[in-house]
Amino acid sequence: MPSSRRPTYAPPKRNSRPDTPSANSAEARAKGAAKPGGAAGADVITASRSIVEEAGQKPSKEQKPAGATVLAFPEPKGRRRRKKVLFAVGAVIVLVAGLLAAAVYSPVLALQTISVTGTRLVTPAQVQTALEPLRGKPLPQISDDDVRGLLGSLVQVKSVSVEARPPSTLVVAVHERVPVALVKQGEQYQLVDVDGIQLATTGDPASASLPVIDGGAGAIGQDLFRATAAVLGALPADVLAKLSNASAQSVDAVELKLVDGQTIVWGNASEKELKAKVLAALLKVPADPKNPVRVYDVSVPRHPVTR
DSSP states (O other): OOOOSOOOOBOOOOOSOTTOHHHHHHHHHHHHHHSTTOOTTOOOOBOOSOHHHHTTOOOOSSOOOTTOOOOOOOOOHHHHHHHHHHHHHHHHHHHHHHHHHHHHHOGGGBOOEEEEESOSSSOHHHHHHHTGGGTTSBGGGOOHHHHHHHTTTOTTEEEEEEEEETTTEEEEEEEEOOOOEEEEETTEEEEEOTTOOEEEEESOGGGTTOOEETTHHHHHOHHHHHHHHHHHHHSOHHHHTTEEEEEESSTTOEEEEETTSOEEEEESSTTHHHHHHHHHHHHTSOOOTTSOOOEEEOSSTTSOEEO
């Protein structure tokens, strides 16, 4: 009965001594005869996997078995779309960064002209001279802090607003401190603000249209001076122009004098905005020649008194 096993194929083993083929053949026939079901003297042949393996080498990744087929699948549309979007975003970022760098460091935007507005106590020339170190610097590199730092020596300047107007102009709007009173120093009068900062000097007090604080900070003390200055700082400009002087016996007893001789009893510095409105309204009341007002008492602003 013939064997049901299918024959396998194997390459003949190489003999280390190629000059003795007869011995190899005899050995192979003997092995074939020893296997059950095998025909006497028949060689068992095994098909070789590759020539490279016969030589004792491992096949490389590039070498593919004969007859193998590699299918190249197309890249998904979503992935291709994402790649295009990322590439476009990256290109835009690089372009914007380049434009910003060119704007920040470009000599085309170098500062050449400084325009100054809002000055009364200082002159535009003083501001421009203080800002001279900024000239030639690109506008995008100039900050508000740079301008404020250079103007710090001008005590009259309280704050500034800065606007860059390409290609080479810087507009500086100056907000000055507001003088509220005069303090006599020898033969001169110092214009001071609510903080007591000396802003200017004049020899003619009538030219400033401001009340004189009797004695000044050195004579009446810092607390009384601040209380008086705070009261004057709350008054509108038209009321300030009608005052001749201000004094304080204590922080709760501030008094003002009008150029016409009337007295204003103010009291302390509380509710100073309301007191200022009430006083402005009382001063607009037409005077009665038969009953002239000598005192305006706004120390209790919700119940003012005139007498």
